[in-house]
Amino acid sequence: MTQQHVNRRDFLKRTAASAAAVTLAAPAIAQNTDGRVVVVGGGFAGASCARALKRIDPKISVTLVEASHTFTACPFSNAVIAGLRDLKQQQFDYKKLEGPINVTFEPATRVDTDARTVIIGDAARLPYDRLVLAPGIDIRWDGLPGYDEAAAARMPHAWRAGEQTLLLRKQLEAMDDGGLVVISAPANPFRCPPGPYERASLIAHYLKTRKPKSKLIILDAKDAFSKQGLFLAAWKELYPELIEWVPLSKGGRVTAVDPKSNTLTTEFGSHKAAVANVIPPQKAARIAEAAGVADKTGWCPIDPVTFESKLAPNIHVIGDACIAGGMPKSAFAGNSQAKGCAAALAKLLNGEKPDEPKLINTCYSLVSPDYGISVAGVYTPVNGQWTDVKGAGGVSPAKAPRSDRALEANFANGWFKTITEEAFG
């Protein structure tokens, strides 16, 4: 048995090595490393991938390219908006990564795929054997009539955490009791599928506590959403009459916005808001397009085993920017993909065949500070696409005691501590 195992592995190693000999860059061998990997983007996916690479194979030279010295996490930023948490608790730096990983604080502007080089800042060039793009999302500023960068200063999206998060919080704090809050939720796919509904929940919690005469409307471009049954039941229980969800089929899709009058227009009418939170359509961040790895949808098709782009060789895309089939665009998924991609890269750079992977996602949402719900999934590649393992995963039970909801809220907090420690701590 053991002997067979050795033979099989040796065989795989030999065949993979001969195939990889063509693609493995010679300079890497000359420098006595197992290869050079450049990771662009220092979010949950990028930072986790850089670290996992070093952990699996310390001989791989890893450079992380990130424009900002401070990372502001989106998960739990809805609690900041609702005044339950400080923005500082969302912020992390890269000091603990520096050393084993070369961290470069410059924006990646271009990728020269022929020369296998990333251009950072004005002109500096970073050569790679394998490039990992984990750039996250950009707002589609052409995706919703009336909604441009100037409009976002009046009607915040708060879908990239930081100043926008604080702006939405300040607007809610300044609003009179009895005001109307409107959230516009986009069509799929977008970052954090349950996010708009967790946000509605926590804003409702704030309104119920501080401004009980107010109301919240969700104008939705969809007829169904993540953890829908659980959210709707919890809203009925916790925030009766406070939240109104308007689905696509009831005219929920926002077709235009007017920042001057703070008005959102749908096919059925218009809503003048005291506070308007416009969550607009999104796409993979700009560098993905510049590298030629984004398709017509704006997102990046990948091979599920290696996360290598289907459009450009030696470029791997992870996190919110990639098309990961059944996996949602979440921090957990990004971190999970990062470790899978790192394992595949280490194998490839050592001339071995990557293993068939399996990944997990778990997304917690808070309906109130002590009321948590979750959705989980286990995924494996089927026909070139990340696919749910049948019989596994799903959402929290519809009928569960409040003590279980409190447990899940506690787990949500624990998850945030674990994942941020793994990526940045």
Next chain:
Amino acid sequence: MRPNHCLAALVILCASATSASAIDVAPAGAAACSGCHPASRAVETPFTRLTGRPAAEIVTAMQEFRGGQRPATVMDRIAKGFSDDEIKAIATWYARQKD
């Protein structure tokens, strides 16, 4: 003497099996666990640490989560995505990991 010989032969075989791969990659599914179950002792969370835990403990827990015999919030849903062999490989790998 004989058992020792066998042991020595086994050690050599195992060593060569390991040296066939230059790197220690976690088995399918294992790396995703540390999204919740912290690898670092610096984190205080309600999640069980898996690093260095006896493999048999992890196997039993996963099988009971999967079969519904152990109370769970989310692990019952996750455990159903893994076969006995996959669970065993994950457990063995975590048992081997050090801080």
